[in-house]
Amino acid sequence: MLNRMGWLLFTVLAAVNLLVLIWLTQTLNAEPESAPILDTSRPGQIVLPPVLIQNVIAEKSTEDVQLELKGDRLAIKHQSSFMGLNIKTNILTAPSVISDNKLRLKITDINIAGLKLSDEQQLKLIKEFAHLPEGIELDVKNKCFYYQLEPVKVAGRQLTLTDIDSEGWHFDLD
Secondary structure (H helix, E strand, O other): OHHHHHHHHHHHHHHHHHHHHHHHHHHHHOOOOOOOOOOOOOOOEEEEOHHHHHHHHHHOOOOOEEEEEEOOEEEEEEEEEEOOEEEEEEEEEEEEEEEOOEEEEEEEEEEEOOOOOOHHHHHHHHHHHOOOOOOEEEEOOOOEEEEEOOOEEEOOEEEEEEEEEOOEEEEEEO
16 A cells, blocks of 8 residues: 555656646747837838937036936036026926927926026026027027937938927938
């Protein structure tokens, strides 16, 4: 009887080990599931996700000017010196494309050194005293910056910015 019980336990244990070995082999040799990828591009167009654009914008920051893409907003932080005072300016904008490679940065919030001035007065200060980079215009009346982007060339092809939405930044390939 002990002999039969031993063989029965041995057979059950061998079967369990065999099943575990088969399951482990199948699991390790199976192809991993791929994440679904939503292609929002169309022929002749590429859509770059906001995360990638955020990194490109951050690379354009300098010691005095920091640029950061926060969701669908572009934050501009500027530090300068005026009459021996350290002036910190924070501007929050909403970028949109108004024509090929031309951005409109609608100003949604502005703060210059904590001054209690209206947005229009603060923008007039910027227009009067700031040295805006080439290609950037300030429209005080409409509370926005206009920025003409230089065409981007990649592998002999030119990228032209045509739209910005929740999917990303849309570029036509020329």
